[in-house]
Amino acid sequence: DAGITQSPRHKVTETGTPVTLRCHQTENHRYMYWYRQDPGHGLRLIHYSYGVKDTDKGEVSDGYSVSRSKTEDFLLTLESATSSQTSVYFCAISESSLIRRGGYTFGSGTRLTVV
Amino acid sequence: ILNVEQSPQSLHVQEGDSTNFTCSFPSSNFYALHWYRWETAKSPEALFVMTLNGDEKKKGRISATLNTKEGYSYLYIKGSQPEDSATYLCATLHNTNAGKSTFGDGTTLTVKP
Numbered sequence: 001d002a003g004i005t006q007s008p009r010h011k012v013t014e015t016g017t018p019v020t021l022r023c024h025q026t027e028n029h030r031y032m033y034w035y036r037q038d039p040g041h042g043l044r045l046i047h048y049s050y051g052v053k054d055t056d057k058g059e060v061s062d063g064y065s066v067s068r069s070k071t072e073d074f075l076l077t078l079e080s081a082t083s084s085q086t087s088v089y090f091c092a093i094s095e096s097s098l099i100r101r102g103g104y105t106f107g108s109g110t111r112l113t114v115v
Numbered sequence: 116i117l118n119v120e121q122s123p124q125s126l127h128v129q130e131g132d133s134t135n136f137t138c139s140f141p142s143s144n145f146y147a148l149h150w151y152r153w154e155t156a157k158s159p160e161a162l163f164v165m166t167l168n169g170d171e172k173k174k175g176r177i178s179a180t181l182n183t184k185e186g187y188s189y190l191y192i193k194g195s196q197p198e199d200s201a202t203y204l205c206a207t208l209h210n211t212n213a214g215k216s217t218f219g220d221g222t223t224l225t226v227k228p
Contacts, residue, residue, distance in 0.1 A: 033215070042204065042220035043159075058215065090158065103149040103161035103206070104216065 003027040006091050006107035019078040021110050023091030031094045032074040036087040081114045119207050121219035128195050135191045136222040138205030142186035151204040195226040
């Protein structure tokens with residue numbers, strides 16, 4: 001997927017447990033994003049990063065935290081998973097301007113089920 | 116939170132039909148619009164980026180237009196084929212939203228052979 005990989009691809013976890021999803025890129029892009037995709041809601045931004053150690057919240061950030069200690073890795077953590085966080089999570093990357101490259105490049109997604 | 120709306124939510128057409136769908140967005144502070152194609156079990160892939168009022172883009176049988184003054188974009192598919200079946204997402208960038216795209220919920224197209 002054009003130098004962006006997500007892990008794991010699938011995960012089932014129990015309510016209350018911590019979960020970390022990883023996004024790894026080899027494109028050296030500055031911007032990285034975490035979205036969740038739910039039926040009827042399209043893609044909603046959770047958190048994004050505009051550089052190492054620079055992150056900010058998106059529209060559905062409650063219950064999630066992120067970290068970016070290296071350009072290539074962007075981690076999404078659910079501190080205490082809840083059933084409402086069952087979703088498909090997509091990581092995306094972009095250069096400094098979305099115009100030049102025509103938009104985001106997405107990872108393959110992580111399907112998370114919280115039981 | 117910006118409101119990006121797509122219609123219809125879903126569309127079923129016969130092979131060979133031409134079809135179109137709409138993306139509506141706030142016209143103020145508009146910067147750019149992207150159309151993505153999202154096939155089942157895959158990741159969204161960018162089709163077009165559009166920035167200027169009156170922009171028209173074309174890729175094969177798929178084309179798109181942009182009206183930034185009234186805040187809408189149309190995506191057209193001429194002579195739909197079963198392989199066109201996918202969800203088509205639009206996403207907009209506004210100057211007030213610092214590089215973060217806001218996505219519509221998508222239009223899911225099913226083309227029957």
